[in-house]
Amino acid sequence: MHGHHDFDHAVHEGNLWLGKIDEGLELGSLGLAQSALRATLHVLRDRLTPEMAVHLSAQLPLVVRGLFFEGWKLSQRPSEDDNIEQFCTHVEALLPAGFPIDARRVVGVVFEVIWNEIDPGETAKIIDFLPRALRTLWPQVAQRA
Numbered sequence: 001m002h003g004h005h006d007f008d009h010a011v012h013e014g015n016l017w018l019g020k021i022d023e024g025l026e027l028g029s030l031g032l033a034q035s036a037l038r039a040t041l042h043v044l045r046d047r048l049t050p051e052m053a054v055h056l057s058a059q060l061p062l063v064v065r066g067l068f069f070e071g072w073k074l075s076q077r078p079s080e081d082d083n084i085e086q087f088c089t090h091v092e093a094l095l096p097a098g099f100p101i102d103a104r105r106v107v108g109v110v111f112e113v114i115w116n117e118i119d120p121g122e123t124a125k126i127i128d129f130l131p132r133a134l135r136t137l138w139p140q141v142a143q144r145a
Contacts, residue, residue, distance in 0.1 A: 007062075010061060010062035010063050011063055013062070013063065013064075014061050014063030014064055015030070017061065017064055017113055017117065018030045018033040018034055018037065019033070020113045020117075021033040021037055021109055021110060021113055024109035024112065024113065025101050025105065025106065025109050027100070027101065032096075032099070034067070035095055035096050035099065036095065036099075036101070036109070036110060037064070037110055037113075038067045038070070038094070039092075039094035039095045039106070040091055040106060040107050040110035040111070041064070041067055041068045042068075042070075042071070042094055043081070043087060043090045043091045044056075044126075045068055045069075045072060046078065046079045046090075047078055047079050047081055047087070047130065047134070048078055048129065049078055049129075050074055052125070052126060052129060053068075053072070055122065055125070056122065056126055057069065059118035059119055059122050059123075060118065061117075081131075081134070082131040082133060082134070083131070083133045083134070084104065084133055084136070084137060087107070088103040088104045088107060089103070091107055107137050108137060108139075111137055111139065111142075112138075112139045115138060115139050115141070115142045120142070123138075124142070127142055
């Protein structure tokens with residue numbers, strides 16, 4: 001028995017994202033790819049204003065949007081991570097113990113998938129909001145002056 005077409009499509013889109021992350025990180029596991037996506041999305045989300053987080057989420061596939069909002073507390077102020085080390089340390093803390101890939105590489109691959117999969121104009125707004133150091137985590141083509 002098959003589910004509702006729209007839900008099936010949402011799951012398919014989510015799996016496509018996981019497959020791209022899995023391939024980029026050479027993990028051999030969609031479960032580990034999901035962990036990488038969740039950790040990176042949560043740290044990015046927590047670095048944004050609530051309004052920006054909502055705008056970004058509107059661009060994400062339904063299943064990925066669920067990961068994005070999981071555990072979010074609207075009242076939180078954006079984190080003040082302003083350098084790569086802080087940002088990646090927070091991502092690493094959210095990855096499973098013994099995760100086989102360095103957090104900086106995880107962030108780079110997840111950001112590349114986001115850049116390639118959603119509207120570049122919307123992504124550019126997010127990138128422009130971030131401190132200059134964090135902008136360098138995005139693909140070179142996404143970075144502006």
